[in-house]
Amino acid sequence: MGPPQADEALREAIAIGADRAILLTDRAFAGADTMATAYSLGSAIKKIGKYDLVLCGRQAIDGDTAQVGPQLAEFLSIPQITYVLEVNIEDNKIIAIQELEDKRVKWEANLPALLTITAEANKPRYPSAYGIMSAYKEKEVEIWEMKDLDVDEKRIGMDGSPTSVKRIFSPEPKGKGEIIKDEPKKAAEILFNRLRAKNIL
Amino acid sequence: MAIYINRDLCSGCGLCVEICPFNGVKLDEEDVAILLDACTECGACVDECPVEAISIEVIKEGVIDISKYSGIWTFAEQRDGKLTRVAKQLVGKARQLADILGVRVESVLLGHNIAELAQELIQCGADNVYLVDNPMLENYQTDLYTKAICDLTMEKKPEIFIFGATHMGRDLAPRLAQRIQTGLTADCTELTIDETERHLLQTRPAFGGNIMATITCKNHRPQMATVRPGVFREPEKDLSRKGNVINIKPDISKSYILSRLVKFLKLEKKLVKLEEAEVIVSGGRGLKGPENFPLIQELADLLGGEIGASRAAVDAGWISKDHQVGQTGKTVSPKLYIACGISGAIQHRAGMQASETIVAINKDPDAPIFKIADFGIVGDLFKVIPELISVLKAKKEKEMVV
Numbered sequence: 001m002g003p004p005q006a007d008e009a010l011r012e013a014i015a016i017g018a019d020r021a022i023l024l025t026d027r028a029f030a031g032a033d034t035m036a037t038a039y040s041l042g043s044a045i046k047k048i049g050k051y052d053l054v055l056c057g058r059q060a061i062d063g064d065t066a067q068v069g070p071q072l073a074e075f076l077s078i079p080q081i082t083y084v085l086e087v088n089i090e091d092n093k094i095i096a097i098q099e100l101e102d103k104r105v106k107w108e109a110n111l112p113a114l115l116t117i118t119a120e121a122n123k124p125r126y127p128s129a130y131g132i133m134s135a136y137k138e139k140e141v142e143i144w145e146m147k148d149l150d151v152d153e154k155r156i157g158m159d160g161s162p163t164s165v166k167r168i169f170s171p172e173p174k175g176k177g178e179i180i181k182d183e184p185k186k187a188a189e190i191l192f193n194r195l196r197a198k199n200i201l
Numbered sequence: 202m203a204i205y206i207n208r209d210l211c212s213g214c215g216l217c218v219e220i221c222p223f224n225g226v227k228l229d230e231e232d233v234a235i236l237l238d239a240c241t242e243c244g245a246c247v248d249e250c251p252v253e254a255i256s257i258e259v260i261k262e263g264v265i266d267i268s269k270y271s272g273i274w275t276f277a278e279q280r281d282g283k284l285t286r287v288a289k290q291l292v293g294k295a296r297q298l299a300d301i302l303g304v305r306v307e308s309v310l311l312g313h314n315i316a317e318l319a320q321e322l323i324q325c326g327a328d329n330v331y332l333v334d335n336p337m338l339e340n341y342q343t344d345l346y347t348k349a350i351c352d353l354t355m356e357k358k359p360e361i362f363i364f365g366a367t368h369m370g371r372d373l374a375p376r377l378a379q380r381i382q383t384g385l386t387a388d389c390t391e392l393t394i395d396e397t398e399r400h401l402l403q404t405r406p407a408f409g410g411n412i413m414a415t416i417t418c419k420n421h422r423p424q425m426a427t428v429r430p431g432v433f434r435e436p437e438k439d440l441s442r443k444g445n446v447i448n449i450k451p452d453i454s455k456s457y458i459l460s461r462l463v464k465f466l467k468l469e470k471k472l473v474k475l476e477e478a479e480v481i482v483s484g485g486r487g488l489k490g491p492e493n494f495p496l497i498q499e500l501a502d503l504l505g506g507e508i509g510a511s512r513a514a515v516d517a518g519w520i521s522k523d524h525q526v527g528q529t530g531k532t533v534s535p536k537l538y539i540a541c542g543i544s545g546a547i548q549h550r551a552g553m554q555a556s557e558t559i560v561a562i563n564k565d566p567d568a569p570i571f572k573i574a575d576f577g578i579v580g581d582l583f584k585v586i587p588e589l590i591s592v593l594k595a596k597k598e599k600e601m602v603v
Binding site for chain 1: 374412459473
């Protein structure tokens with residue numbers, strides 16, 4: 001789901017191996033928070049029909065929320081495993097290693113399931129020359145608008161978002177720090193005294 | 202929430218039986234769908250039914266009466282029977298907000314044999330603790346925690362519900378918010394109250410900390426947020442503080458479990474808990490190689506801290522990934538962060554700029570890290586750090602004598 005220029009990201013996905021690409025794009029989707037996004041994506045997945053696995057990134061690079069994955073899993077009523085480092089399929093079950101702050105946990109779930117994947121889990125392959133050609137010459141990125149989905153208009157875009165942005169601002173610049181340029185021994189002493197004065201040491 | 206089946210509309214096609222992940226619905230002898238005890242009211246059948254015979258009572262904007270919601274809840278995350286630091290920080294912040302609104306602070310504590318943690322939450326400022334003690338909740342499991350907390354939330358109706366933005370909090374809170382159908386704001390670094398409207402103002406960084414956004418959730422309750430660990434102070438415990446511990450018997454069973462915990466992996470080396478550290482000494486490309494990490498380790502040990510690293514150092518294989526600070530690593534906010542030989546790319550700064558005091562040691566005076574440092578030493582870290590270590594050792598010895 002994204003603006004028309006997201007086409008390029010989908011072409012790249014085709015070039016490295018995706019068989020089919022669908023872009024949900026419509027002004028009606030704009031301004032969606034994570035709940036409305038999960039609803040729109042989930043509605044598209046339901047339209048696609050039978051599926052085995054939904055893979056999401058750990059979190060987006062702009063919003064950093066990490067919320068759409070679990071919200072989508074809940075909407076689809078399927079198991080979720082987040083922060084996945086390693087994944088295997090055995091006997092039609094997902095086996096995944098999850099990385100927590102201080103431990104690693106092995107989980108198992110039936111398909112279909114949703115996983116959110118950490119950056120370390122896999123190195124994306126490079127697109128092949130054939131892949132790149134196929135992405136731009138042979139395959140199409142399908143465009144789905146609101147009318148193509150079986151969705152309740154009140155649950156998408158800004159109207160379907162319980163949260164809204166009240167204000168956007170630049171972070172207050174920190175007061176100018178002190179730069180210590182003395183020779184190492186003196187500099188270490190000055191730093192120690194400053195930290196002690198701030199009750200840190 | 203509740204599921205209703207209209208017997209007159211049901212065509213007996215059985216699609217609901219196929220889609221149900223819980224075996225919670227079957228066709229009766231008249232070929233009409235009926236709900237079974239295993240139904241979790243997940244709603245999968247509602248969308249699947251081609252004749253709209255199944256409906257779910259969903260809370261929608263305008264329908265919910267927000268005046269019925271009161272009190273501030275915190276999720277009391279415990280790991281291995283201990284409260285996390287962020288769990289206590291949340292109670293401290295909730296106390297401040299609750300005093301503005303004139304409402305109660307209540308903590309939700311799930312686990313097994315963890316009753317004594319309830320007292321700790323009360324000492325930190327909670328008025329009530331909902332203690333949900335059950336052997337099945339001993340370790341965190343998404344589906345059981347979601348079910349138990351969702352039931353409690355729907356019954357007691359808090360107006361605000363905050364979670365630590367830990368991996369557990371960020372696994373649980375979105376699943377829960379989606380089930381309750383309310384708003385959730387991720388990874389907040391400031392929470393205040395709009396006193397005229399009584400709304401929670403939730404401020405969070407976006408685009409790697411380049412901009413800040415204040416988010417509100419006006420028409421849905423509870424207003425849910427995850428909060429970045431370390432940005433709020435841990436309250437001082439008041440050992441004489443009294444509160445109520447309310448025992449809750451959760452309505453959970455194995456049938457709710459979708460993802461099964463197989464085991465905790467044994468690791469050769471314990472993973473470092475950077476998020477909980479009060480002091481972090483981080484090394485970057487300027488350390489030149491893995492053989493120089495013991496130098497910053499010695500400094501970290503003297504300060505009672507842990508070792509962090511930039512992505513460059515981790516990618517070079519000098520130190521393991523669990524030490525990485527930054528947008529694709531860990532987000533930390535210790536009292537003291539010392540960056541050694543780290544230039545301070547935006548991705549690194551996103552993970553540590555909320556630290557209370559930042560010290561940078563770098564030989565390049567133009568390194569961006571100096572822009573956010575409270576104290577910067579321009580110099581060769583291989584000369585500066587040993588001097589810093591000897592100053593610390595000397596003062597330590599002196600104090601021991603005194």
